[in-house]
Amino acid sequence: DIQMTQSPSSVSASVGDRVTITCRASQDISNLLDWFQQKPGKAPESLIYGASNLQSGVPSRFSGSRSGTEFTLTISSLQPDDFATYYCRQYKSFPVTFGQGTRLEIK
Amino acid sequence: EAQLVESGGGLVQPGGSLRLSCVASGFAFSDYRVDWVRQAPGKGLEWVGRLRKRTESYTTEYAASVKGRFTISRDDSRSSLYLQMNSLGVEDTAVYYCVRVASSYSYDYWGQGTLVTVSS
Numbered sequence A: 001d002i003q004m005t006q007s008p009s010s011v012s013a014s015v016g017d018r019v020t021i022t023c024r025a026s027q028d029i030s031n032l033l034d035w036f037q038q039k040p041g042k043a044p045e046s047l048i049y050g051a052s053n054l055q056s057g058v059p060s061r062f063s064g065s066r067s068g069t070e071f072t073l074t075i076s077s078l079q080p081d082d083f084a085t086y087y088c089r090q091y092k093s094f095p096v097t098f099g100q101g102t103r104l105e106i107k
Numbered sequence B: 001e002a003q004l005v006e007s008g009g010g011l012v013q014p015g016g017s018l019r020l021s022c023v024a025s026g027f028a029f030s031d032y033r034v035d036w037v038r039q040a041p042g043k044g045l046e047w048v049g050r051l052r053k054r055t056e057s058y059t060t061e062y063a064a065s066v067k068g069r070f071t072i073s074r075d076d077s078r079s080s081l082y083l084q085m086n087s088l089g090v091e092d093t094a095v096y097y098c099v100r101v102a103s104s105y106s107y108d109y110w111g112q113g114t115l116v117t118v119s120s
Helices: none
Strands: A004-007 A010-013 A020-024 A033-037 A045-049 A063-065 A071-076 A086-091 A102-106 B002-006 B010-012 B018-025 B033-040 B045-051 B059-064 B070-073 B080-085 B094-101 B105-109 B114-120
Touching: A004 A086, A010 A020, A020 A102, A033 A063, A033 B018, A063 B070, A071 A086, A086 B045, B002 B094, B002 B105, B018 B033, B018 B094, B018 B114, B033 B080, B045 B070, B045 B080, B045 B094, B059 B070, B080 B094, B105 B114
Parallel strands: A010 A102, B010 B114
Antiparallel strands: A004 A020, A020 A071, A033 A045, A033 A086, A063 A071, A086 A102, B002 B018, B018 B080, B033 B045, B033 B094, B045 B059, B070 B080, B094 B105, B094 B114
């Protein structure tokens, strides 16, 4: 199975800050990774697919990138609505696997 | 807009069975692969399984943790997806989500989830 190691597990930041979340795959997954945002008590919402493509309707302050087996989600200027938990997911092979999640909290 | 609505969750005793449903609307359900993903209370996301579409012979994939106990099926005429869960254990307690798989194999739409609690 492909392991997805997500870091940090939690981060505190302020409105307007730039935040970076990382997922590292245990083997090559090409660009087959997406990112999700989940708020308490709600279903996840899709943010980015194919490592760097924004889903329709997602604000442009969200971006994704890849360097080898390391993937990064960047929020360029945090807004109040962005405080949530973020997950990555690889879909290169079965079983599909998720990162452990990153909780983004208000400082 | 695409929408997925799950139902069928509830309290079940260990060793029992439950069938979840997911009704799709706003898109041609038969054209899409669909997954089930679950989330135990306070935990992360765990993939459960996939059901492909008619042109892919409705083939399935399952996580090792549920293989042989869970069965995914669909009724395209009803735009519905099902998850039959047998031999349930306390470790199966979770919110279960159905998720649409886009042509790129990414996830684009999630249902709101249905809670399954396995307890005596």
